[in-house]
Amino acid sequence: MEKLTKECVLQSAARLEQESQDAVMQDIPQFFEAEIVTRFAGATPQKKELNPLVFNMERGICLAETVDFLRECPALRPYDLILANELDSGCARSGERDTAAEIARALGMQYVFGLEFVELKDAAHGFHGNAIFSRWPILWAEVLRLPEQYNWYYDRQKRIGGRNAVFAKLDVQGQEVGAVSIHLENRTSGAGRLQQMKAVLQEVERVFPGIPVVLGGDLNTNTFDGRDKAVIRHLCDEPEELAAAIEVIDRYEPLLQDCTAAGYAWREASGGADCTRRKPLPEGGCLHMKLDWLLPRGFTVHCSSVISTLTADCGFAAPDSALARYAQPELSDHNVVRASLALPQKEE
Numbered sequence: 410m411e412k413l414t415k416e417c418v419l420q421s422a423a424r425l426e427q428e429s430q431d432a433v434m435q436d437i438p439q440f441f442e443a444e445i446v447t448r449f450a451g452a453t454p455q456k457k458e459l460n461p462l463v464f465n466m467e468r469g470i471c472l473a474e475t476v477d478f479l480r481e482c483p484a485l486r487p488y489d490l491i492l493a494n495e496l497d498s499g500c501a502r503s504g505e506r507d508t509a510a511e512i513a514r515a516l517g518m519q520y521v522f523g524l525e526f527v528e529l530k531d532a533a534h535g536f537h538g539n540a541i542f543s544r545w546p547i548l549w550a551e552v553l554r555l556p557e558q559y560n561w562y563y564d565r566q567k568r569i570g571g572r573n574a575v576f577a578k579l580d581v582q583g584q585e586v587g588a589v590s591i592h593l594e595n596r597t598s599g600a601g602r603l604q605q606m607k608a609v610l611q612e613v614e615r616v617f618p619g620i621p622v623v624l625g626g627d628l629n630t631n632t633f634d635g636r637d638k639a640v641i642r643h644l645c646d647e648p649e650e651l652a653a654a655i656e657v658i659d660r661y662e663p664l665l666q667d668c669t670a671a672g673y674a675w676r677e678a679s680g681g682a683d684c685t686r687r688k689p690l691p692e693g694g695c696l697h698m699k700l701d702w703l704l705p706r707g708f709t710v711h712c713s714s715v716i717s718t719l720t721a722d723c724g725f726a727a728p729d730s731a732l733a734r735y736a737q738p739e740l741s742d743h744n745v746v747r748a749s750l751a752l753p754q755k756e757e
Contacts, residue, residue, distance in 0.1 A: 462485060
């Protein structure tokens, strides 16, 4: 994906003082690109099943350690699909690397990247987005812009862009399968996230009619409005309230009710009630949240789990690897969700 010139970034940012994000994005073709990159592809799996991961990689800042984790963690294996969130490309904060390309190269996978934001506060004005990595051939891909629920230009992070979902059609041993990597808005309510998920579900029906589909990603299912600092402060003091809400999370996040009605097995495929996000708090500690999900339809779910990304849980790291030397407490503030999915048997 071609990087924007500094002049283009500054002109686009100036327009946001008067115009909408949608209007500005329409003049930046990178926001609608979905290039399928196959040059790193390794061998195609022989078993006709799908083993997806959902992983918010927190900008890919700990890139070498993340690659070691994906190569070495026994609880992740086997996997043939990663629905990934928060990957940088050309950002100063992550060494101006193309993190999606480097991960694909290291793992021997095809991939498609979807631009979510141009980072105005980053010294290099780099890109930030979501991706699908696949060991199966990617036949087709697109990026869906989601209905805006928050304008990130006026946030402290100051960005051009908005939330998106990356769609890909895969060839799994001759069976077409749809895959979607989704990143919903955290700075909104459950009603706002519902509107975004409705757009995803509608697009799935349009582009993947009659085939198995797996959706996944960081859906930011806070159970509260992420703009409400008073609620966040309250939950810091009363974490049991948040834990109780997570037990009945679809009451607070109606997008999950819509997914149930549409036939998606999110309960079975997302590791139960195990939390996937450690939201750091200003006073120290964190809120434990359930934000990351796998939502398959048209599969039989064999098993699912949540795999920790805490450094203390990485005892499997190979000696002298980047992961073994890593001194920070976590690779990402999100854990990984994994599932094993069986495709339906074709009738003879």
